[in-house]
Amino acid sequence: MVEMFINDQPIKVKEGITVLKAAEKAGIHIPHICYHEAFPPEGNCRMCLVEIEGHLCLELACATQVKEGMKVYTDTENVIEARKGVLEFLLAEHPMDCPICDKAGECTLQDYYEEYGLFESSFQEEKERKDKKVNIGKGLILDQERCVLCTRCVRFLRDITKTNELGVFNRGVHSEIGVYDNQLIENNYAGNLVELCPVGAITDRDFRFKTRSWFLEKGASICPLCSRGCQIFIEYHPGFARFEVPKRVYRVTSRVTSREESQKEKGFWICDIGRYGYSYMDKDRAETIIQKEQDLSGDKEKTVKNIDKKIKKLIYRNKLERMGVILNSWLTNEELFLAKKIFAWDLKLKKVYFPEPAQGEKDDLLLAEDRTPNKKGAEEIGFSFDRINQEELFENTELLIVFWSSPFELGTISELTPPLNKVQTKILFTPFKRKWNDLFDMVIPTAVSAEKGGSFANCDGKIQHFGPVLSPPGEAQAEWKWLVSLGKEIGIDFKSYARMWSPLDVYKSIKDKIKFFRT
């Protein structure tokens, strides 16, 4: 530890860290554009210049290491003037097309001008003309005029993905970022460039011109598209009073501020599958309770009672072995625990099935093999994964409850029709409207992970809790809510279910029962 002073305020910091980091600890933000925690300092934007006592010139806060007794000043006249100078340079050759720029509202350059600039421009010359819409691959569009040449994108592709698709071309004021010989960007992490870009130079087709950033609100969640469980923000439009917006979710961004020290290079990023695969949240959602026998739409209580009635009938006939349940690893720990408790412990069913979670190819950085969020959790709760033995499952089954929360298909209609026809009553819990929903007698709408609270255990065994960001559409509600009501209705262990008002209450019970979740 060394003691140093920032604006005469004494602070103790770790040896070897930079002035910029030390100032952040002291609660002082030093403006910077090119510096990013994930990379070594580059020092090309010159925004973070600060005065250090005993130094002749202003020094880079991002690259200067702290020393015992060092006195740093971040708000002297000289520093403020230098900052303004750099801002004026950057803005001189900036196209100022903020009104049509997708970064507007969250642009570093804009923010810094508001905070440190506020000058009249003295630039009276003609601005450089560069290409404003270069396709650099993967739906990314590069605007070379807006670019401030911080080279974060170049460094990301060089140091993190090691694919080196982008480079700096030409010299001086004609310098520009570009792809080599039209070899477009082709990796699963390209979407990070949009977030990494401090200005609106790299934008993606997915978000371009769809909405303005200040209309969006964001909530923290966990990406469910592979078992890595990256921390994400779901950015959604809360809607206008007078006219409808076409969708709720406009983008998914990274919430990862750092990962464990050992995985530092993997920090900050999310993959494109997670970033651009969010459309399932709004597309083809099941919103109403469908029941073929009688119309129960809108009444959740009656629906639960109806399911209970069907289970009770089997109990009275002493034919519970004719009931089957299919679960999946898209469900949260809480939901899986509830299912385990109701079906395996309370009802003591034998036919509780868990199909092998979907798999895909993994890569070196983040994307994991298991493409479902909670395989580890399911394992710990005590499920084993089997290929479903169709004969055993469908023969002599009168009641089948299927939980299907994956946006992917369960199977084709022609595949599913013959076995399902053998079963008398089929109930499907699903968040999605799919063609094969018609094969079921009851379809009960549920929530996707962005719409519910709970926890997932990721591939490294880390348990991550999350809360709901959006509310489920129509009559849909989270599976844990359906399950708690059902548990209460069945009444075998009414007391425990009556205490469960939230996923956290459920989690308490999990902790009591299973050691893995106690950490």
Add this chain to the structure above:
Amino acid sequence: MPEKVLTKNFDMEHLFKIDVYMKKGGYKILSNVLKKLKPEDVLKEVKAAHLRGRGGAGFPAGVKWGFVPKEVDKPKYLCVNADEGEPGTFKDRYIMSHNPHMLLEGIVITCYCVGIHTAFIYIRGEYENIAQRLEKAISEAEEKGFAGKNILKTGFDLNIYVHRGAGAYICGEETALLESLEGKRGNPRLKPPFPAAIGLFQSPTVINNVETLSNIPHIMNKGADWFVKQGISEDGGTRIFGVSGKVKKPGIYELPIGTSLKELIFNHAGGMKSNKKLKAVIPGGMSSPILKPDEIDIPMDCESLMKADSMLGSGAVIVLDEDVPIIEVLRKITQFYSHESCGQCTPCRIGNSWIHKTVTRIYYGRGKKGDLDNIEKLASNMLGRTLCPLGDAAAMPILAVVKKFRKELEAELKGSGR
């Protein structure tokens, strides 16, 4: 006439051939050094000689060598900066084309002193025939056992390579030179770490100018005391001044450090061409601030010129007479730097182009009130705030020209009708 050191035998025919060079006593000192002296002795001698870098910054060579760590598990490198890109400078080409073996001898002694086994000569791309001559000289030296494996049977190895640049001024900056040598885009690196610790291929590296290294054999030959005495000022040795512009006899002049600029122009270079009036002198390459006629009675050494807010730089003296419009000079300066800025850091990339655009506007008679103040503001925003010295090298002469010739430039603002 003062004694010449580096350019002494330049008028001899075929001096670039090893036989002629050896006939003149060449490579004798090398074998003395390798066989009789320890590396520490060489370093001590060079430090005592006050040999300052001849490339522009004037950093003492001995001190620079001293920064290189002695015990490292990486190879160390020597890079000879022969990129001579400073406008007005043409001294290194004379040394390399007339007496390449003197440079090679200096390289071998330097490498022996610092413990280096690989040296690169990074030569300006345009010097194609000189590069060929150097390569010839290296193979001659290797044949005679002055370079390559087991030099003079002392067990000391040194491989010397010639690497041609591709024509970027920025590659004369030492860290950009390293990047270029590594095969990358010639962008300067952030300092620290300095090249002496982490340089070429992440290894300790010494970077010296051609003229600096050419002095080494003479220091080792005649001793530090003699060398110091060659200069009139405190710094040791002579300087090769390249005089160009409106003088009667432009060319290179080797004179003791500290010779007055006035003497150089009027005695040695023959005075003004067509007896015109002197208007201004750029004393050390284009990046050194301009001097007015009343300032030229000044000793040509680093300290004195620094006191006069200018610098000795590479010793390239550019003489301007009364016929030269100052706006033309300013435009050439800004044009050069805006063209040669690498574009890495903000102030240099945009500042230089902005100033050049404004100056060009003034040049074509569309100047506005306040333009000069704005140029001064922009240049001082660049000064000391860029990643490498190129920003300073651009800002300093611009500031000096605007300050010293403000009246003439203000007249230009009203429109000259060009």
